[in-house]
Amino acid sequence: MKTLPIVDHPTKAHAFVADNERTHWHDQALWFVRSKRDKQAGSVPEWEYLRSLASQIKTETIAKLGDYLSEFERNATALGATVHWAADAAEHNEIVLKILRDHETLRIVKSKSMLTEECGLNHFLEDNGIEVVDTDLGERIVQLRKETPSHIVLPAIHIRKEEVGETFHEHLGTDEGASDPQYLTEAARGHLRDKFLAGEVGITGVNFAIAETGGFVICTNEGNADLGVSLPRVHIACMGIEKIIPRFEDLAVFIRLLARSATGQPITTYTSHFHGPRDPQSELHIVLVDNGRSQLRNRSEFRDALHCIRCGACMNTCPVYRRSGGHSYSATVPGPIGSVLSPTRDSSSYKSLPYACSLCGSCTDVCPVKIPLHHQLLAWRKELVDQNLLPYSKRISMKGASILFRNPRLFTFAGWVGRKSLKWLPHGMTHNRWNTWTIARELPEPPRESFRHWYAANRKR
Numbered sequence: 001m002k003t004l005p006i007v008d009h010p011t012k013a014h015a016f017v018a019d020n021e022r023t024h025w026h027d028q029a030l031w032f033v034r035s036k037r038d039k040q041a042g043s044v045p046e047w048e049y050l051r052s053l054a055s056q057i058k059t060e061t062i063a064k065l066g067d068y069l070s071e072f073e074r075n076a077t078a079l080g081a082t083v084h085w086a087a088d089a090a091e092h093n094e095i096v097l098k099i100l101r102d103h104e105t106l107r108i109v110k111s112k113s114m115l116t117e118e119c120g121l122n123h124f125l126e127d128n129g130i131e132v133v134d135t136d137l138g139e140r141i142v143q144l145r146k147e148t149p150s151h152i153v154l155p156a157i158h159i160r161k162e163e164v165g166e167t168f169h170e171h172l173g174t175d176e177g178a179s180d181p182q183y184l185t186e187a188a189r190g191h192l193r194d195k196f197l198a199g200e201v202g203i204t205g206v207n208f209a210i211a212e213t214g215g216f217v218i219c220t221n222e223g224n225a226d227l228g229v230s231l232p233r234v235h236i237a238c239m240g241i242e243k244i245i246p247r248f249e250d251l252a253v254f255i256r257l258l259a260r261s262a263t264g265q266p267i268t269t270y271t272s273h274f275h276g277p278r279d280p281q282s283e284l285h286i287v288l289v290d291n292g293r294s295q296l297r298n299r300s301e302f303r304d305a306l307h308c309i310r311c312g313a314c315m316n317t318c319p320v321y322r323r324s325g326g327h328s329y330s331a332t333v334p335g336p337i338g339s340v341l342s343p344t345r346d347s348s349s350y351k352s353l354p355y356a357c358s359l360c361g362s363c364t365d366v367c368p369v370k371i372p373l374h375h376q377l378l379a380w381r382k383e384l385v386d387q388n389l390l391p392y393s394k395r396i397s398m399k400g401a402s403i404l405f406r407n408p409r410l411f412t413f414a415g416w417v418g419r420k421s422l423k424w425l426p427h428g429m430t431h432n433r434w435n436t437w438t439i440a441r442e443l444p445e446p447p448r449e450s451f452r453h454w455y456a457a458n459r460k461r
């Protein structure tokens with residue numbers, strides 16, 4: 001297996017927070033979305049019931065995943081679609097490329113799909129001479145800037161409107177210094193309209209695929225998925241195998257939860273259903289991708305992570321994500337769910353992510369499918385210790401703490417030493433660049449006596 005580079009979340013987060021102004025509005029913007037989500041969730045009396053139901057449906061689906069995928073394949077094929085299976089990202093990319101080559105395609109339009117991000121499809125196709133245009137506005141902005149999305153629902157949330165203005169001036173020829181969102185959006189609309197007309201194949205993601213019908217649903221706010229697949233004759237839909245749901249009636253549960261959790265809207269502007277190719281001259285290809293999902297399914301403590309419907313609510317609420325930015329995770333899916341998923345791919349590379357968490361549990365509280373995210377992050381920390389992946393300094397200090405806490409006499413003595421000596425400790429001992437834990441914290445005033453001492457003196461009162 002290819003070794004991935006080590007992800008250093010603390011260093012990247014440090015770089016993000018160095019821009020105080022950006023950190024502040026990033027935090028505020030996401031908190032605004034989180035607040036909208038709360039309002040919407042509060043307006044549905046059966047919200048908690050829906051969450052429980054969604055969790056149960058997903059548990060059942062993942063338990064019988066093979067059966068539901070086969071049922072989906074049968075029904076989708078009966079509707080005229082061609083179903084492909086990809087074991088990993090490389091196979092997914094080859095399948096898509098072959099379909100494009102079969103149709104002598106040079107230009108494609110693509111709507112938002114975190115799966116194709118995960119598989120690195122854009123670069124792969126571009127390396128093979130195919131022009132790829134992301135048609136979601138946020139995705140187009142990051143594509144023009146040669147960046148990756150920093151959020152799964154709001155891909156350009158880290159970019160200021162002035163920076164968008166600069167990017168559009170450079171690539172789309174808008175007025176220099178323009179930053180009016182209405183003006184910039186109009187410019188993007190005109191630019192993308194030409195790309196839509198030139199697109200020879202439309203590629204989309206999938207939000208939900210229904211085993212019972214063989215159909216699938218794509219949710220967008222811009223209608224770009226619909227336009228992208230309405231003009232070309234070939235539609236390629238790429239989906240992770242966990243996107244399956246058993247029955248058509250289950251869809252309503254997830255549709256009610258998704259947009260409310262994601263952006264605080266009652267429903268996305270477009271909820272488009274696809275059942276086979278749109279006419280006999282058209283083709284619909286559905287690529288079902290595993291890419292590590294079966295491996296995750298085999299791990300009982302992390303299996304629930306496959307329930308994720310990619311709403312982004314855990315990111316919007318996470319105090320670490322809001323203040324460190326999505327790029328600090330160096331992963332396609334950042335935030336709490338990303339910190340659970342990424343180490344499953346490579347625990348050594350992503351070992352810093354389960355620690356990018358205060359264990360406040362806010363992510364678990366908002367997750368519409370009730371993934372116990374902070375428990376899973378804690379479980380990952382235990383796993384990293386078991387795999388001997390903690391840095392040496394942390395291993396040694398934890399070993400020392402373990403000896404101390406298990407030995408009452410030593411603990412009492414250490415407390416006494418601490419109370420006597422801490423007040424004389426030079427400030428530079430705690431505030432230096434080697435001590436990253438205490439540099440941002442002031443030690444509390446040492447108490448005059450220990451609790452044991454106080455208790456012994458006062459127990460008779």
Ligand code: SF4
Binds near residue numbers: 308312363369
């Ligand atoms: S883990 Fe839950 S809250 Fe986070 S993106 Fe997935 S479904 Fe949404």
